[in-house]
Amino acid sequence: MSNGNFDPEQMIIERLQGKAAELANCLGARDMSGAFSIIEHINAVREESIFHGLGLLARGLHTAIVTFEVDDHGKHYLAHDESGTAGVTSQLDNVVRMSEESARKTLNILDTTLPMVRELRAGVDREAAAASVSSGFLESQKAGLQQVEHNLMDILMAQGFQDLSGQAIRKVNGILGNLQKDLIALLTYANHVKSMSQTLPVQLALADAESGGVEEAEEQTKEAALSQGSVDDLLASLGF
């Protein structure tokens, strides 16, 4: 959430400077009630700045998840969701699918090649056994085919990467989804507490403050998982 003119730190500094001046005036006039009221406001500004920072973090994370793109080289492999945006989770899912397809092709080739090599080896073994004298040519063929078979087995075992990388990607996707959901829930809770408090008459820094926003947000966070569109709406309703 940056529009080039907005500087949240500067905004907070200006608000604190304003309150500091008011506090000095109250103290000068020995207005202790007014002074303590201003101190409460200053505390509220601190809490608001933390809340605002969390909001920006949630918005940044959500934007990164939704708008993640790869370079042009890999783009044509990647599916786009209904909104036309390839999100990070769908792109990671595509990586799993692409590596699975690649591993499947390799394994299909191995399924036909390994038996061929073994058949060739068996043939050479039969020839070597039938030969009356030792043949250097047959021995070298035998050793070469043995090495080819060994290498093919190494290629086979290496396809296990697809399982391990796929599991890692699934875990990362889960962590991203949970992190986003938890941040949204935290923001909703903080906003709710703030709206209930009589001592914190603080408005959201960027809040549109439409009525019903908090209730709508709470209802949405009750769902097990929010869609990307719902997350967008919820963040907007909270002012981020």
Next chain:
Amino acid sequence: MSLPLDTKILVVDDFESMRRIVKQVLHDIGFKDISLADDGATALPLLKKGDFGFLITDWNMPQMEGIDLVKAVRADPRLKGMPILMVTAEAKREQIIQAAQAGVNDYIVKPFTPDTLKAKIEKIFKGVAGK
């Protein structure tokens, strides 16, 4: 030792590549009767209606995890004696202990080599034969 190569084996893993790798290595060892399942939830009915003699299972699977499949097999009067090898990327100490407590006969951490798989299978069948 000579392995009982006529044993019917079920390999359970949610990734096709790993199922095929394990199947190929088993085939190279000499086993011929190898079936595949992509989840604990699909494996359990196969085990219950089939005459499998050995189970090789992954841990992390979407519907029913391998650890729950192991527990279900051990809780089934007809299947409880079946040798089980867990082949998984999970390598935390507490997970290995959990698997042992659930009743696996042995445990392989991915990635593995064909020699490791063969050695573990020999160890399992040696233990079964010794009982």
